Amino acid sequence: xxxxxxxxxxxxxxxxxxxxxxxxxxxxxxxxxxxxxxxxxxxxxxxxxxxxxxxxxxxxxxxxxxxxxxxxxxxxxxxxxxxxxxxxxxxxxxxxxxxxxxxxxxxxxxxxxxxxxxxxxxxxxxxxxxxxxxxxxxxxxxxxxxxxxxxxxxxxxxxxxxxxxxxxxxxxxxxxxxxxxxxxxxxxxxxxxxxxxxxxxxxxxxxxxxxxxxxxxxxxxxxxxxxxxxxxxxxxxxxxxxxxxxxxxxxxxxxxxxxxxxxxxxxxxxxxxxxxxxxxxxxxxxxxxxxxxxxxxxxxxxxxxxxxxxxxxxxxxxxxxxxxxxxxxxxxxxxxxxxxxxxxxxxxxxx
Amino acid sequence: xxxxxxxxxxxxxxxxxxxxxxxxxxxxxxxxxxxxxxxxxxxxxxxxxxxxxxxxxxxxxxxxxxxxxxxxxxxxxxxxxxxxxxxxxxxxxxxxxxxxxxxxxxxxxxxxxxxxxxxxxxxxxxxxxxxxxxxxxxxxxxxxxxxxxxxxxxxxxxxxxxxxxxxxxxxxxxxxxxxxxxxxxxxxxxxxxxxxxxxxxxxxxxxxxxxxxxxxxxxxxxxxxxxxxxxxxxxxxxxxxxxxxxxxxxxxxxxxxxxxxxxxxxxxxxxxxxxxxxxxxxxxxxxxxxxxxxxxxxxxxxxxxxxxxxxxxxxxxxxxxxxxx
Numbered sequence: 308x309x310x311x312x313x314x315x316x317x318x319x320x321x322x323x324x325x326x327x328x329x330x331x332x333x334x335x336x337x338x339x340x341x342x343x344x345x346x347x348x349x350x351x352x353x354x355x356x357x358x359x360x361x362x363x364x365x366x367x368x369x370x371x372x373x374x375x376x377x378x379x380x381x382x383x384x385x386x387x388x389x390x391x392x393x394x395x396x397x398x399x400x401x402x403x404x405x406x407x408x409x410x411x412x413x414x415x416x417x418x419x420x421x422x423x424x425x426x427x428x429x430x431x432x433x434x435x436x437x438x439x440x441x442x443x444x445x446x447x448x449x450x451x452x453x454x455x456x457x458x459x460x461x462x463x464x465x466x467x468x469x470x471x472x473x474x475x476x477x478x479x480x481x482x483x484x485x486x487x488x489x490x491x492x493x494x495x496x497x498x499x500x501x502x503x504x505x506x507x508x509x510x511x512x513x514x515x516x517x518x519x520x521x522x523x524x525x526x527x528x529x530x531x532x533x534x535x536x537x538x539x540x541x542x543x544x545x546x547x548x549x550x551x552x553x554x555x556x557x558x559x560x561x562x563x564x565x566x567x568x569x570x571x572x573x574x575x576x577x578x579x580x581x582x583x584x585x586x587x588x589x590x591x592x593x594x595x596x597x598x599x600x601x602x603x604x605x606x607x608x609x610x611x612x613x614x615x616x617x618x619x620x621x622x623x624x625x626x627x628x629x630x631x632x633x634x635x636x637x638x639x640x641x642x643x644x645x646x647x648x649x650x651x652x653x654x655x656x657x658x
Numbered sequence: 659x660x661x662x663x664x665x666x667x668x669x670x671x672x673x674x675x676x677x678x679x680x681x682x683x684x685x686x687x688x689x690x691x692x693x694x695x696x697x698x699x700x701x702x703x704x705x706x707x708x709x710x711x712x713x714x715x716x717x718x719x720x721x722x723x724x725x726x727x728x729x730x731x732x733x734x735x736x737x738x739x740x741x742x743x744x745x746x747x748x749x750x751x752x753x754x755x756x757x758x759x760x761x762x763x764x765x766x767x768x769x770x771x772x773x774x775x776x777x778x779x780x781x782x783x784x785x786x787x788x789x790x791x792x793x794x795x796x797x798x799x800x801x802x803x804x805x806x807x808x809x810x811x812x813x814x815x816x817x818x819x820x821x822x823x824x825x826x827x828x829x830x831x832x833x834x835x836x837x838x839x840x841x842x843x844x845x846x847x848x849x850x851x852x853x854x855x856x857x858x859x860x861x862x863x864x865x866x867x868x869x870x871x872x873x874x875x876x877x878x879x880x881x882x883x884x885x886x887x888x889x890x891x892x893x894x895x896x897x898x899x900x901x902x903x904x905x906x907x908x909x910x911x912x913x914x915x916x917x918x919x920x921x922x923x924x925x926x927x928x929x930x931x932x933x934x935x936x937x938x939x940x941x942x943x944x945x946x947x948x949x950x951x952x953x954x955x956x957x958x959x960x961x962x963x964x965x966x967x968x969x970x971x972x973x974x975x976x977x978x979x980x981x982x983x
Contacts, residue, residue: 355813355817380882380884380885381882383882383884384882384883384884384885386884387773387883387884387887388778388883390770391770391771391773391774391778392774392778393770394766394767394768394769394770394771394774395770395771395774395775395779395787397767397771398767398768398771398791398854398855398858399787399790401794401805401851401854402790402793402794402797404805404809405797405801405802405805408805408808408809409801409805412808460693461693461696463693464689464690464692464693464694464696465693465694465696465697467690467693467694468690468691468693468694469694471690472687472690472691472694474691474694476691476694476695479698480694480695480697480698482969482972483697483698483701484697485968485972486701486965486968486969486972487697487700487701488968489905489908489909489964489965489967489968489971490701490704490961490964490965491911491960491961491964493957493960494704494708494957494960494961494964495704497708497953497954497957498703498704498707498708501707501708501710501711501954502703502707522700522704525696525697525700526697529697553679553680553682553683553686554679554683554686554687555682555683555685555686556682558686576796579796580796582798583797583798583799583800583801584798585798585799585800611798611800614800614804615800618804630804634800634801634804637798637800637801638797638801641796641797641798642793644796645792645793645796649789
């Protein structure tokens with residue numbers, strides 16, 4: 308006698324059935340059509356009413372179908388579903404629009420010679436071929452590097468204090484670091500202006516810009532570094548101590564190397580935070596048009612300043628091209644930094 | 659026969675077991691603590707220097723600095739200053755108005771997006787959208803500012819006119835003259851777009867800390883997603899979400915670039931006026947010594963305002979974020 312073994316067919320009851328999917332698709336298509344019709348009939352014009360009318364009709368349609376199929380609770384639930392999708396799209400649309408606009412308008416201002424020339428011989432209204440943004444790229448690089456050199460040790464020490472020493476002051480310091488991340492960038496600029504530029508140096512220089520940027524960078528780096536340090540399992544620290552290492556050697560030889568990639572991410576996020584800061588740079592580093600490699604002396608240009616100047620002083624097509632080209636270079640810079648940070652943290656996550 | 663060796667009579671010197679840190683550790687602790695205190699020192703220095711520079715103006719103007727709206731320096735023909743008035747009221751109203759509009763528009767969108775990311779999106783879409791939102795948070799504000807000026811302003815102007823047409827009986831929407839560009843309404847919209855990433859990621863983090871057992875309990879009792887969110891997630895995350903909104907408010911108030919492009923006035927749709935952060939940037943180039951001090955005082959007011967908002971926000975995130983039903 309043979310026993311029949313019954314193998315249950317795998318099923319996923321939580322997934323939508325073909326019928327439900329058909330209803331969703333039907334609602335979607337119907338709301339596309341109805342939103343188009345509403346915009347056609349009423350005096351409202353443009354993409355924005357289309358967008359909102361689409362979601363409006365989607366809400367109504369899904370409410371009706373859900374109400375008929377499953378009752379009131381499911382119908383109310385469907386409203387939240389559609390509204391949250393709507394909110395998510397409202398949040399995402401600007402970023403696509405920003406990136407799209409900057410690329411579409413910025414490429415017209417791009418020119419190979421702009422990477423080899425500065426603006427000392429050209430005004431913002433000159434043709435694109437003359438003058439470039441070499442000075443701004445170099446200035447931003449120098450200022451950000453100095454800001455990085457100043458802020459990294461301070462931020463790292465702050466993060467280490469919060470995670471390794473955990474002293475009595477941990478709570479207030481954590482609070483202060485968060486408060487510091489909310490300091491308006493203009494206040495950082497004013498602080499450097501009032502504490503160093505007016506009483507001591509009496510002149511603008513790139514170093515002053517770096518100092519102001521460092522103030523803005525410290526909280527970002529410190530908070531990210533603290534987060535990655537908190538992820539290190541305590542076993543590692545205990546193992547180090549059990550082998551007879553002092554706390555100093557445990558931190559320097561075990562903990563910090565373990566979070567190396569996290570620290571790189573923290574630094575990159577910090578750089579992305581300050582690279583586009585305009586106000587402090589305008590206030591304390593002057594803003595030069597000539598290439599200046601000496602951060603201690605003389606005004607120093609930067610990309611935000613370049614964008615700002617061509618935006619305010621211009622009015623011609625060339626100056627507008629310059630503005631958007633500057634923004635495009637800034638955007639590419641931020642995207643590159645962000646991509647590298649993501650890559651590093653993804654690789655660290657795999658290990 | 660085996661001989662038993664005599665144990666050594668001399669005992670090795672007693673080792674001292676101590677919890678006292680080594681010298682190197684003490685140095686390490688001092689260095690790290692000093693580094694940790696740096697944020698305190700920097701914030702203290704900012705406060706001290708701005709107060710020191712701006713104190714004279716605060717003393718002569720008194721409360722007029724906050725309540726009067728006149729910012730005026732009168733010079734005679736020789737360039738000597740005859741009279742000077744520094745009042746921030748118009749600017750303060752502008753700053754706060756913009757920030758409030760930004761929060762009113764941005765925060766609901768952020769909370770709903772956070773709910774979508776946490777409870778509706780499939781994991782692939784979620785990972786993608788989260789990195790997109792993070793990327794947006796890393797965008798410099800100048801990108802938002804100029805994008806808003808070039809792209810958003812024309813279409814937002816249309817919406818402002820529509821609001822004015824149908825709601826002008828509400829005093830806030832009144833417009834004394836048909837000027838709709840550069841209004842606080844538009845500035846508030848751009849700021850709203852700017853704070854959405856921050857608010858979304860804070861709210862999402864708070865929501866993701868909701869205990870899984872409570873969520874599953876709600877589902878097991880037959881709750882729909884809406885009912886689950888209302889009964890479990892919202893009570894749990896309320897404080898954190900309010901804190902996230904306040905963080906957004908703090909960022910919105912401090913942002914300069916936007917406010918120099920858009921001008922501010924209390925009738926939200928009408929486009930004339932000023933704002934603290936942009937005032938500082940506009941004036942600093944041409945300011946003489948006395949006016950610079952007044953600008954420092956303005957910076958001090960802005961600093962204290964954002965510090966206050968951020969302080970409350972952090973308290974709410976930390977204290978209330980962990981409570982729940």
